[in-house]
Amino acid sequence: MPDPTLASPTLDVVAIGNAIVDVIAAADDAFIAAEDLPKGSMRLIDEDAATGLYGRMGPGREVSGGSAANTVAGMATLGLAVGFIGQVADDALGQVFAHDIRAAGVRFDTTPRGEHPATARCLILVTPDAQRTMNTFLGASQYLPETALDRATIEAAAILYLEGYLWDPAEPRAAMRAAIGWARDAGRRVAFSLSDAFVIGRHRADFLSLIGDGLVDILFANEAEITSLVELENFEAAVAEVSRQVPLLVVTRGPAGAIAMRAGERFEVAAEPIDRVVDTTGAGDLFAAGFLAGQAQGRTVEASLHMGAVAAAEVISHYGARPEADLKALVAARLG
Amino acid sequence: MPDPTLASPTLDVVAIGNAIVDVIAAADDAFIAAEDLPKGSMRLIDEDAATGLYGRMGPGREVSGGSAANTVAGMATLGLAVGFIGQVADDALGQVFAHDIRAAGVRFDTTPRGEHPATARCLILVTPDAQRTMNTFLGASQYLPETALDRATIEAAAILYLEGYLWDPAEPRAAMRAAIGWARDAGRRVAFSLSDAFVIGRHRADFLSLIGDGLVDILFANEAEITSLVELENFEAAVAEVSRQVPLLVVTRGPAGAIAMRAGERFEVAAEPIDRVVDTTGAGDLFAAGFLAGQAQGRTVEASLHMGAVAAAEVISHYGARPEADLKALVAARLG
Numbered sequence: 130m131p132d133p134t135l136a137s138p139t140l141d142v143v144a145i146g147n148a149i150v151d152v153i154a155a156a157d158d159a160f161i162a163a164e165d166l167p168k169g170s171m172r173l174i175d176e177d178a179a180t181g182l183y184g185r186m187g188p189g190r191e192v193s194g195g196s197a198a199n200t201v202a203g204m205a206t207l208g209l210a211v212g213f214i215g216q217v218a219d220d221a222l223g224q225v226f227a228h229d230i231r232a233a234g235v236r237f238d239t240t241p242r243g244e245h246p247a248t249a250r251c252l253i254l255v256t257p258d259a260q261r262t263m264n265t266f267l268g269a270s271q272y273l274p275e276t277a278l279d280r281a282t283i284e285a286a287a288i289l290y291l292e293g294y295l296w297d298p299a300e301p302r303a304a305m306r307a308a309i310g311w312a313r314d315a316g317r318r319v320a321f322s323l324s325d326a327f328v329i330g331r332h333r334a335d336f337l338s339l340i341g342d343g344l345v346d347i348l349f350a351n352e353a354e355i356t357s358l359v360e361l362e363n364f365e366a367a368v369a370e371v372s373r374q375v376p377l378l379v380v381t382r383g384p385a386g387a388i389a390m391r392a393g394e395r396f397e398v399a400a401e402p403i404d405r406v407v408d409t410t411g412a413g414d415l416f417a418a419g420f421l422a423g424q425a426q427g428r429t430v431e432a433s434l435h436m437g438a439v440a441a442a443e444v445i446s447h448y449g450a451r452p453e454a455d456l457k458a459l460v461a462a463r464l465g
Numbered sequence: 466m467p468d469p470t471l472a473s474p475t476l477d478v479v480a481i482g483n484a485i486v487d488v489i490a491a492a493d494d495a496f497i498a499a500e501d502l503p504k505g506s507m508r509l510i511d512e513d514a515a516t517g518l519y520g521r522m523g524p525g526r527e528v529s530g531g532s533a534a535n536t537v538a539g540m541a542t543l544g545l546a547v548g549f550i551g552q553v554a555d556d557a558l559g560q561v562f563a564h565d566i567r568a569a570g571v572r573f574d575t576t577p578r579g580e581h582p583a584t585a586r587c588l589i590l591v592t593p594d595a596q597r598t599m600n601t602f603l604g605a606s607q608y609l610p611e612t613a614l615d616r617a618t619i620e621a622a623a624i625l626y627l628e629g630y631l632w633d634p635a636e637p638r639a640a641m642r643a644a645i646g647w648a649r650d651a652g653r654r655v656a657f658s659l660s661d662a663f664v665i666g667r668h669r670a671d672f673l674s675l676i677g678d679g680l681v682d683i684l685f686a687n688e689a690e691i692t693s694l695v696e697l698e699n700f701e702a703a704v705a706e707v708s709r710q711v712p713l714l715v716v717t718r719g720p721a722g723a724i725a726m727r728a729g730e731r732f733e734v735a736a737e738p739i740d741r742v743v744d745t746t747g748a749g750d751l752f753a754a755g756f757l758a759g760q761a762q763g764r765t766v767e768a769s770l771h772m773g774a775v776a777a778a779e780v781i782s783h784y785g786a787r788p789e790a791d792l793k794a795l796v797a798a799r800l801g
Contacts, residue, residue: 154568155789183564184564186568187568187569188529188538188564188565188566188568188569188787189561189564189565189568190526190527190528190785191526191527191528191561192526192527193524202524220557221556221557221558222557225525225527228519228520228524228525229524229525230524232490232522232523232524232525233523233524447783447784448783448789449526451524453491453784
């Protein structure tokens with residue numbers, strides 16, 4: 130039971146995630162094949178591998194990223210009060226990350242660690258089909274300690290949002306477990322993104338027990354992730370299975386739109402039409418941003434899905450995983 | 466007279482310029498006004514001013530820039546053999562600059578200086594009208610010494626290309642003067658970009674004497690620059706005056722296209738139509754890239770102007786001052 134002495138939330142959402150700067154470069158399919166990369170997915174690499182791949186890839190553009198960080202940046206643009214917790218190093222990319230997320234209107238107070246390891250970077254290769262293949266050097270990000278979390282901030286947010294990507298390293302995993310406990314004790318909701326099918330492969334039991342223990346109120350997944358989670362090849366069967374265990378399930382389906390399941394009720398939204406898909410990086414992150422913003426604003430599940438679709442459409446129309454256009458205006462034009 | 470023992474050029478163009486990483490952010494007119502910035506121009510700022518402005522501006526994207534560097538990157542994309550000389554520091558942004566220009570196919574061998582001052586950065590504010598207002602911290606770039614120039618490389622290039630922006634600091638100015646002498650002695654052509662009306666205000670006498678001494682074979686300017694150079698308000702009068710002093714004059718006119726003057730003959734090209742102008746940063750740099758590529762390929766002045774227009778249109782259709790699309794294919798589609 131929530132402590133009745135706790136005040137109303139002063140933040141809509143606080144997120145814990147990887148603090149990453151993306152390095153985005155165009156690449157052709159031959160390059161992806163030559164590098165033996167699993168196209169469309171995310172893999173973790175060490176600093177040497179990152180240096181090697183960087184040397185072979187094309188000219189880049191550096192844009193702040195990180196899955197949950199992209200989501201809160203999107204929510205801030207939509208007018209929500211949001212915070213982010215993630216570990217950067219005391220280096221140039223760490224300054225870039227901190228500047229960008231604060232400039233987006235997100236509260237960000239995590240103290241930089243030392244200079245080594247360096248701030249996380251994700252080498253993103255975008256193929257002509259707009260698919261992104263991500264190669265992440267976690268660097269400082271994987272050393273987020275529980276002590277970097279301010280319990281009062283977690284308690285102050287209506288929703289705690291966590292990214293599955295950060296479940297890989299032990300220290301932030303422990304920090305996220307603590308945060309879930311604080312949030313639940315304060316009567317807050319917990320939202321979780323499954324992030325990536327390969328991450329699920331490494332942590333399926335953990336994720337299933339979080340869900341089974343009733344610790345996740347809103348679960349975000351895509352088709353590959355939802356089927357991987359319960360190891361069911363059939364999409365509908367997987368959705369049915371998972372939706373029995375979480376109050377609110379949101380599954381994005383790329384060009385096929387998205388669905389939500391709540392208490393056995395199913396909601397659907399089509400993808401927003403756009404002229405040209407340039408780079409799908411951040412599509413899921415921004416869908417989550419729009420959906421959570423809708424929820425925080427007290428909108429219906431259907432309207433929240435529409436907001437997710439609008440935000441995702443914006444971010445895939447350009448390089449980079451954070452919105453460039455005025456999402457608030459786009460949503461107003463679409464939904465009023 | 467060229468030394469008859471000199472070999473044929475092995476490079477089409479070698480450029481000397483600022484080695485800069487651009488930090489591009491959207492801004493509204495109110496922000497430009499509040500910061501008291503001369504909209505559409507470039508100003509030099511020190512590190513403190515850069516830090517202050519960075520703290521107040523919006524989320525950025527870091528993309529390698531530098532006027533002449535953008536030009537050679539564009540020429541490399543068009544299939545030319547090009548080199549670049551410019552000074553970076555031994556820091557993260559210096560690595561980004563070096564990676565990006567090499568990955569674009571440009572020969573770049575300038576040894577990084579120490580860690581301080583840092584690699585140059587240009588804080589670029591892009592307003593909704595797609596105009597860019599540039600605030601440059603020159604950092605390491607202003608310490609390019611003559612000793613960083615390899616005389617054999619200068620002599621090996623058919624064209625030496627110089628940016629007026631780099632005329633401000635004394636050390637690279639001296640280096641560029643030396644390079645001009647080596648290029649002339651080797652019978653190479655010298656191309657020069659006037660860069661910016663304010664730069665001309667600071668160095669008008671120098672620029673006029675370079676031109677008057679017959680040291681510039683191809684001169685690039687825009688409307689503001691050509692009128693500033695000879696202090697004539699009337700555009701046609703300024704063009705007539707300057708074109709008497711340079712073998713080949715190219716003047717870009719934004720949406721009105723561009724003209725070239727050679728031996729009293731006038732050539733014109735319209736701007737290439739594009740759907741939406743996003744960010745005019747690099748328009749002049751890429752116009753020069755297309756034009757010089759055409760010249761290096763032995764095309765007519767008219768065809769070279771068309772190549773300039775195609776390259777400029779591509780770069781203003783997205784954020785960042787280096788091409789993202791396949792310029793060679795765009796030129797082939799336009800000119801064959």
